[in-house]
Amino acid sequence: MKATPLAIPDVILFEPKVFGDDRGFFFESFNQAKFEEAVGRPVHFVQDNHSKSTKGVLRGLHYQIQQPQGKLVRASQGAVFDVAVDLRKSSPTFGQWVGAHLSAENKAQLWVPEGFGHGFVVLSETAEFLYKTTDYYAPAFERSILWNDPDLAIDWTTDLAPVLSAKDQSASTLKSADLFD
Structure with missing residues (x-):
């Protein structure tokens, strides 16, 4: 599995080695040891989530201000453009975003660490989206930042x-949102 840090180095794109023939394909979608080596620290996942959305659905930018969740995300069917926004005020990349195209075809995954807002837009007719989280869903701590916040100026590629x-x-806007220190 190839691990590539993006422009915000804490966000990592994972691209698996896919073995295919006329019967189909096989790839290792997750390996704890390889994942932790790429991330540079122990990570414990506690929950797996699965959503299905139609073309044009934009989910995000979501995060939990307490019980923050790191997320390992991928599209198992269809295609999305996935975005991570650094919401850590003490970070040199605070307020910056990175994005990646994730699809059933490329089988890529994105690691979005704790302290980031996360969202995606569906580019195909439908998409099924899978993600592992490092903490449980806590609705009382859930927050959202506007997908089109002018201070972020995210190019959703569609x-x-x-x-x-x-x-x-x-x-909320970035300026009025609850943020991480």
């Missing part, structure tokens, strides 16, 4: 009008 939940429509 001209689709996003389909948003009510929660994401009323999300």
Whole structure:
């Protein structure tokens, strides 16, 4: 598995070695030892999540201000553009974002560490999205930042009008959000 730190080095793109023939394919989707070597620290996952969305659905930018979740994310069906935003005020990359195309075809995964906001937009007709988290979902601590916050200026790589939940429509701006130290 190839591990590539992105422009924000704490966010890592994992690209598996895929073995295929006329019967189909095989790849190792997760290996704890290789993952921790790439991340540079022990990581314990406690929950796996699975969502399905239609084209244009934009989920995010989500995070938990307490019980922060690191997330290892991938698209098992379809294609998404996935985004991580550094929300750690003490970080040299605070307020910056990185993104990656994740799809069933490329089988890539993105590590989004604790202290980051996370979101994705669906580029295919439908997409199934899988992710492991390092802490449990805690609705009382869940926060959202506007997907189109002008201070972030995220390029979602699509001209689709996003389909948003009510929660994401009323999300905070970066300037008014609860952030990490």
